[in-house]
Amino acid sequence: MGAPTAEGRFGRFGGRFVPETLVPACQQLEAAFIDAWADPTFRHDYEELLRTYANRPSLLSECGRLSERLGLRLLLKREDLNHTGSHKINNVLGQALLAKRMGKTKLIAETGAGQHGVASATAAALLGMECVVYMGEVDMARQALNVFRMRLLGSEVRPAMSGSRTLKDAVNEAMRAWVSDIGDTHYLLGSVMGPHPYPWMVREFHRVIGDEAREQCRAQTGGDPDVVVACVGGGSNAIGIFSGFAELPQVRLVGVEPAGGAAVGRGVPGVVHGMLSYLMQDEFGQVQEAESISAGLDYPGVGPEHSHLADIGRAQYFAVTDDEVLDAFELLARTEGIIPALESAHALAWVSRERASLRGQTVVLNLSGRGDKDVAQVQAILDGRSAQ
C-alpha cells in the first residue's frame, strides 16, 4: 500500500478537514514525519525501541487444537504479547519519538478501551514527556483498571463528558485541547484516522505487524496465507497487518467490524474528525453513536484507507454480533489458553462463523490485544446470563 496523494487522499477518502488553527500543525507534522521516516537514525532508534522495549518481533503462533476444531489452519499474530498488551505500542513509540524530534514536550491522546491511552502513557513515561489522555466518561467506568494504569504511569486522564461519552467524544475533546494548546503539544492519535498525515503515518508505524507476519508465515508454513483477518474500529491493527499482504493479490484481506459500529458495512461517506470516510450518520449528517461490547471498537467512523480498500474491493468487511464475540472470546481461552481482547475476538468470531467456507485454508488472524482488561466485564455478562 502506497502513500496517499499530496492532499492526503486514499482514492476519494481522507483529506484534512480540521479547524484552520490545526492546519499548520498538520503540515508541520507531515513534513517532520517524511523527514524522520527517511532518516536511518530515526528508523534505527525506532526499531531498537520496538526490539528492546516493546518485545518485537511478536510471535506467529500455530493454533493446534483450535485449528482442528475449526477445520482450517489458524495462525495468530501475537500483538497481545507486546509490552502494554496490544499493537498500540508500535504507533505510540513512533509518534512519541517523532514528537520529541520536533521539540514537543507534551502529548495528548484519546482512548476508547484504554489500550492506546495506556500505551501513550507508557511512551510518555519512557521518553520523559507530559501526557494527558481524554477518555469518555462511560469508557472510564467500563475500563477503570486502565484508568488507574494510566495514572500510575504518570499521565493525567480527563473525562470526555459530551455526547455519548465514548471514543468519538474523546477524539472531539482531544482535538479541542490540541486547538487550545498547540505550540508544545503533539496530538498522539491512536488509529489510522483523523486528518492527513495521521492515517498514513500511523499505518507506517504499524506495518511492522504485516511485514513480520508475512515472513513468519513463509518460514513456518512455506507459503502465504489464504486469508488475513483483523478487527476494525478505527482500523489500525488491521491496516498494520494488511500492509504486509496487500501486494499479494491471492491473499484475501478481511476486516471485521462490530454489528453496532459497522462504518464500512452500514455507513455512507461523511466527514468527521478531520477525514472523509465511511461514517455511521443519519440522513441529515449527524454522526450516530456506535454501540459495541468492546470500547475499542465503539466508533462510528473508520480510517479512510479502509474505505478505499473496500471501494476498490481489495479488502472485504463483515460485521459480527456481541454474542458471537463472547463465544469466540471463550473459545480461544478454552482451546488455546489465550484470553483475547474483546476487540480481537471479533476477528475470531468471523473465522468461527465462516469455518465451513474457510475449510482447509490457512488463516492469519491479528490477535491485536490481550483480554486481561476485559475479564471483569465478561465475567459480569456471563454471570448475568447464567442467572437468567
Place this chain on the structure above:
Amino acid sequence: MIDLEAHLRHRRDVEGRKLFVPYVSGGLDDDWVDLVRAFADAGADAIEIGIPFSDPVMDGPTIQEASVRALERGTTPGIVITELRGVADEIGIPLIVMTYYNIVFRAGHERFARELAEAGISGTILPDLPLEESGPWAAVAESAGVANILLAAPTAPDERLPRICEAARGFVYAVSLLGVTGERQSLANTAVGMATRLKAVTDRPVLIGIGISTAEQAVEACTVADGVIMASALMRLRLNGASVQEVADAARRVRKAIDG
C-alpha cells in the same frame, strides 16, 4: 438575496461604522427566530445562525450545550433553513449559517447551496473546512450567490494569510486565540495582532471572533479589526434563561460601545 461582502463594505466604508455580528443557535427554542429579529433591531450588521452538529470540534461548552439542546428538540438543517426563509429580506440584514462540513456534504453541495439561496441566506462559516478543502464547496456556493467565509488563525505563517484572504468571500474571520469558542475573562493578546496581520494583506472586512465576551473586549478588538462576532456570551445568557429582549439588550450594549 443580500450580497454579504457588498453590504459589509458599504457599512464599513460608506457609513464608517464598525461591524457587529451576533450569533443565534438555530432551533435552540421556540423563539430563536424572534432573537434573530431582535438582534437586527439591536443594530447587528449581519447575524450568524448555528445549524447544530453532533460533533462540534471548534466549539466550547456553551455552543456545545446549545447544539445538544437544539438537536434534542429535533432540529434539522432543513428546519433551520426553512424557518429563516424570507427573514433576511424582512430585516434588511444578511444572514450567515455556521455549521460543520458534514451537514453540507451529506445534503450535497448543490442542494445545500440552493436551499440557502432560496431562503435568502448570504453566507456560510464551516470551521472544519479549511482553505485546502474549501474549493469545491466555495465554487458551488459562489455560483448560488452564497459567500463562503474562511477563518484565519494565529498559527498561520505569514505566507498563508494572503491565500486565505484571497479565497474568502464576505469577510475574513480572524480567530482571536488558540482555542475553541467560549467566554473569556479578557481579550486574548493574540486578537489584535491577528487583525493587524490580516488588515495588512486584505481589503476585505476583517472580523474578530472566538472568545469576544464583553462590550469592552469588542471595543478593544475594533481598534484594529473592522468588527466582531459574538456568540457564546450571548448564548450563555439565553441558556441561563434570559428573555429574547434581555439578550438583545446585551447585544445593543455592544453595538453602542463599538459605535463609541
